[in-house]
Amino acid sequence: AQSVSQHNHHVILSEAASLELGCNYSYGGTVNLFWYVQYPGQHLQLLLKYFSGDPLVKGIKGFEAEFIKSKFSFNLRKPSVQWSDTAEYFCAVTPNYGQNFVFGPGTRLSVLP
Amino acid sequence: EAGVTQFPSHSVIEKGQTVTLRCDPISGHDNLYWYRRVMGKEIKFLLHFVKESKQDESGMPNNRFLAERTGGTYSTLKVQPAELEDSGVYFCASSHGLEKVKETQYFGPGTRLLVL
Structure with a gap:
């Protein structure tokens, strides 16, 4: 079955630190x-998407993500985080036909x- | 443009009771989805409507859950009778339906259900 994993459950950073959140999928x-x-x-809001x-x-909000097909990854990055970035981040996948x-x-x- | 709305925002009920959750999608959106997040776990798909028809209900946990979307506008999700393990946050999302495979889903604020 298709699954999505995120590398970290909880990340703690100081302001201005760089952020990278890992996401891998199995499909x-x-x-x-x-x-x-x-x-x-607040409710779930879209940060970015790749088709x-x-x-x-x-x-x-300065976020970016890189799709690496060979690694089945879609990691989220931000060069300098702010206090207002405190939140929960979700990676999500849909198959192209679904x-x-x-x-x-x-x-x-x-x-x- | 109004976003996806859900009612109620919170519901506390006793085991065995019935609860009905409502979702109003963005106006004009044909696709409506229900998801659930049980505490500490990932958000899981429940079902998908295209207009008033159930496109996919493979994620519905059992027959205590009944979803409807009469008239293709708002949707309700009824849990009857509720069990302790039904506690969680129920999210609704909608999308246009104009592009079958490149759609963005817009989420509502969720309904927090607690079954005691």
């Missing part, structure tokens, strides 16, 4: 890839001021 075919974020008390084309995708998300377990990010 062998063509996939669509997403990162969603849930800020405290095809340039494997380096830029999203909102529409239902398979989510990773989420990574909680805490940014210390």
Whole structure:
């Protein structure tokens, strides 16, 4: 069965530190890839998405992700985090012929001021 | 444009009772999805409507769960009777339906269900 793993359950960083959150998926075919974020008390919001084309995708709030097909990975990065980035981050995958998300377990990010 | 809304935001019920959750998708969105996150675990797909039809209900855990989308607008998810393991956050999402394989789903705030 298709699954998504995220490398870290909880990441704690100081402001201005660089961030990389890992995401790997098990599906062998063509996939669509997403990162969603849930800020405290808010709903899930789309950070960025990859369907095809340039494997380096830029999203909102300075986030970017790189799709590496050979590694089945879609890691999320941000060069300098802010306190306001404190949230839970979810990687999600849909197969190219399907529409239902398979989510990773989420990574909680805490940014210390 | 109004986003996806869900009602109620929280629900606390006793085991054996019935609860109905409601989702109003973004206006004009044909696709509507239900997901659930049990505490500490990943968000899991429950089912998918295209307009009023169930496209995929492979994620529904058992027959205590009934989802409807009469008229192709809002959807309800009824749990009857509720069990302790049904506790969690129930998310609804919607998407246009114009591009079958390149859709972005927009999520509602979720309903937190606690079964005592």
